Structures are given as structure tokens and as C-alpha cells.
Amino acid sequence: MGEPRLPAVVVVTGTDTDVGKTVVTAAVVALLVGVGLRVTAYKPTQTGVAPGESGDMGEVERLTGVPTSEGTRLRAPMAPRPAARLEGAALPTLADHVDIISDLSAxxxxxxxxxxxxxxxxxxxxxxxxxxxxxxxxxxxxxxxxRSALGTLNHTMLTREALSHRSIRLLGLVLGAWPSHPDMIETTNLDYLSALPEGLLGQVPRGAPALSPDVFRGEAPTWLPGLTGMAESAATAQRRGTP
Ligand SMILES: Nc1ncnc2c1ncn2[C@@H]1O[C@H](COP(=O)(O)OP(=O)(O)OP(=O)(O)O)[C@@H](O)[C@H]1O
Ligand SMILES: [Mg+2]
Known part of the structure; x- marks a missing residue:
């Protein structure tokens, strides 16, 4: 059996805010670029950032060197709808985001x-x-x-169930910040999460955002071994001109 196919759009979600989605997005981008794919990243709604400041996509660009884009940006550090209401701003529609992503996919x-x-x-x-x-x-x-810590199992299972309920394909899980000296809760969580059918794509080591961009780009592919086969198959198909 071959590798599962890498989709044209990889959606990075998390069990919560602050779980490391941005750093994982950067690691996924670095891995895909490393196998020779043409890659970009998109943040539909960036909150908590003033005009001109660097947001999550700025961090992805800094770590990977890959140009990125945002759908909209709001100042308040809160969820998009209340943040937009505070500014009297209209959010892009779902169709707007689909159009932007389809243009980027082209x-x-x-x-x-x-x-x-x-x-x-x-x-x-x-x-x-x-x-x-x-x-x-x-x-x-x-x-x-x-997350690796206590509480992650319930949050992980809830999010998996919500994905499955909507028939969204789950490529796998990533631990956003894996410590160099995991405690017993973290190692038993790792065992549990690794045994789920979709599997663990890998873990980003704690401290990764502080690495220099060169080191980040060099090391990131080794953090996500579960994505490597899919990425390499996609790169081979791309070179051959097959979908
Ligand atoms: N592997 C890691 N090691 C150390 N710090 C990390 C790691 N991953 C993330 N962080 C830090 O934790 C904080 C939250 O991470 P990050 O911004 O990636 O979360 P997020 O899930 O993208 O949050 P948001 O919902 O705001 O987009 C940041 O300050 C980030 O630098
Ligand atoms: Mg983020």
C-alpha cells in the first residue's frame, strides 16, 4: 500500500489557543519546502495584532523564509467575531476564504x-x-x-470527534511543545496519542521558536516523521506531473 495522499490544503488546527499551531505551521511549511514542493501559508483571521506588527504569518515567514498571507487582521486579542465587533469591521465570508485559498492553490x-x-x-x-x-x-x-500536559486527552478526543462528525480528514496529531525531560503524565499521554488510528505525525521540541531560522529549517523535517512519506510522495507526483 502506498503513502496516504497529501491534500492540496493542510489545515492546522489545535485543541486550544496557544498550543503551538504557528510553530507547527512553520515546521510543516519547512518540511514541505524541504522536499521540493511549492508551499505557502494563510491565516484567515489574525487577531491581537495592530497594523504593521508581525502576526502568526510573520512568525512563519521569519522561521521558514516562505511568503505568507492573512485574510483579515483585528487589533483585539480575542476571538475574531467579538474582535471585529469592537472595531465595527466586517469579517471576510467563508466564500472569500475559499476563493483566496483556491487562488493560492493555483x-x-x-x-x-x-x-x-x-x-x-x-x-x-x-x-x-x-x-x-x-x-x-x-x-x-x-x-x-x-498539548503534552494533563488535560490534553479530553481536548484531543473532543476535537477528533468534531472533525470526524464533519467528515474532515485528519492527517494526524502533533505535540506542539515536547519537553526534553517529559514527566510520567507526558509519556503516558504520548503512548495514548501515538496509539490512535490516525497516529502522531511527530512532536516539536520545546524551545523550537527560539532556534535561528537556519537551524529551524534544517531540523523541522526531523520533527514530523509521520508527514515525511506523504510529502515525498507528493513531491514525486509533482515532478512526474501526476496528480
Ligand atoms: N515548541 C515550543 N517551544 C517553546 N515555546 C513554544 C513552542 N511552541 C509554541 N511556543 C510558544 O507558545 C506560545 C504560543 O504558541 P503559538 O503562537 O504557536 O500558539 P498558537 O496555537 O498558534 O496560538 P493562536 O491560537 O494564538 O494562533 C508562543 O509564545 C510560542 O512562541
Ligand atoms: Mg498561532
């Missing part, structure tokens, strides 16, 4: 989309979420970023 082999907070945070004025966006895209799959 020039790239893979578009990596980073959500805001967890999977069911509302991204549009009609209350659609990243899950709705993933479901609206013709060829997408999700990477679920999870």
Missing part, C-alpha cells in the same frame, strides 16, 4: 492554513468555523496540534 502545491484558537471558533459574521472552511475546500486535511 500557484502552489500545498497551502497550509492556520486557524484561530481551536476548531470551532467562529471566523465569519455568519458563525462559520475553521471546520466549515475545511469542509468547504475540495481537497483538505487537518493536522491537530495538541
Amino acid at each position: 500557484g502552489h502545491d500545498v497551502v497550509v492554513v492556520e486557524g484561530a484558537g481551536g476548531l470551532l471558533v467562529e471566523l465569519t459574521d455568519d458563525g462559520e468555523t475553521l471546520a466549515d472552511l475545511a469542509a468547504a475546500l475540495p481537497d483538505s486535511g487537518a493536522v491537530l496540534v495538541v
Whole structure:
């Protein structure tokens, strides 16, 4: 049996905010670029950042050197809908995001989309979420970023269930910040998460965002061994001109 196919859009979601989605997005981008794919990243809604400041996509660009884009940006450090309400701003619609991603897909082999907070945070004025966006895209799959610490199992299982309920393909889990000296809770969590059917794509070591961009780009592919085969198959297919 061959490798599972890498989708054209990889949606990076998490069990919560601050779980390491941005760093994992950068690591996924670095891995895909490393195998020779044309890759970009897109953040539909960036909150908590003023005009001109660096947001999550700025961090991905700094770590990977790959140009990225945002759908909209709001100043308040809160969920997109209340943040937009505070500014009296209209959020892009789901169709807007689908159009932007399809334009990006036309020039790239893979578009990596980073959500805001967890999977069911509302991204549009009609209350659609990243899950709705993933479901609206013709060829997408999700990477679920999870914590290593106590509490992660329930949050992980809830998010998996929500993905499955919407028939969104789950490519696998990633531990967003894996310590160099895990405690017993973390090692038993790792065992549990690794045994789930979709499997663990890998773990980003704690401290990764502080690495120099050169070191980050060199090391990131080794953190996500579960994605390597899929990425290499996609790169081979791309070189041969087969879908
Ligand atoms: N592997 C790691 N080692 C050390 N710090 C990390 C690691 N991953 C993330 N962090 C830090 O934790 C914080 C949250 O991470 P990050 O911004 O990636 O979370 P997020 O899930 O993208 O949050 P948001 O919902 O705001 O997009 C940041 O300050 C980041 O630098
Ligand atoms: Mg982020």
C-alpha cells in the first residue's frame, strides 16, 4: 500500500489557543519546502495584532523564509467575531476564504492554513468555523496540534470527534511543545496519542521558536516523521506531473 495522499490544503488546527499551531505551521511549511514542493501559508483571521506588527504569518515567514498571507487582521486579542465587533469591521465570508485559498492553490502545491484558537471558533459574521472552511475546500486535511500536559486527552478526543462528525480528514496529531525531560503524565499521554488510528505525525521540541531560522529549517523535517512519506510522495507526483 502506498503513502496516504497529501491534500492540496493542510489545515492546522489545535485543541486550544496557544498550543503551538504557528510553530507547527512553520515546521510543516519547512518540511514541505524541504522536499521540493511549492508551499505557502494563510491565516484567515489574525487577531491581537495592530497594523504593521508581525502576526502568526510573520512568525512563519521569519522561521521558514516562505511568503505568507492573512485574510483579515483585528487589533483585539480575542476571538475574531467579538474582535471585529469592537472595531465595527466586517469579517471576510467563508466564500472569500475559499476563493483566496483556491487562488493560492493555483500557484502552489500545498497551502497550509492556520486557524484561530481551536476548531470551532467562529471566523465569519455568519458563525462559520475553521471546520466549515475545511469542509468547504475540495481537497483538505487537518493536522491537530495538541498539548503534552494533563488535560490534553479530553481536548484531543473532543476535537477528533468534531472533525470526524464533519467528515474532515485528519492527517494526524502533533505535540506542539515536547519537553526534553517529559514527566510520567507526558509519556503516558504520548503512548495514548501515538496509539490512535490516525497516529502522531511527530512532536516539536520545546524551545523550537527560539532556534535561528537556519537551524529551524534544517531540523523541522526531523520533527514530523509521520508527514515525511506523504510529502515525498507528493513531491514525486509533482515532478512526474501526476496528480
Ligand atoms: N515548541 C515550543 N517551544 C517553546 N515555546 C513554544 C513552542 N511552541 C509554541 N511556543 C510558544 O507558545 C506560545 C504560543 O504558541 P503559538 O503562537 O504557536 O500558539 P498558537 O496555537 O498558534 O496560538 P493562536 O491560537 O494564538 O494562533 C508562543 O509564545 C510560542 O512562541
Ligand atoms: Mg498561532
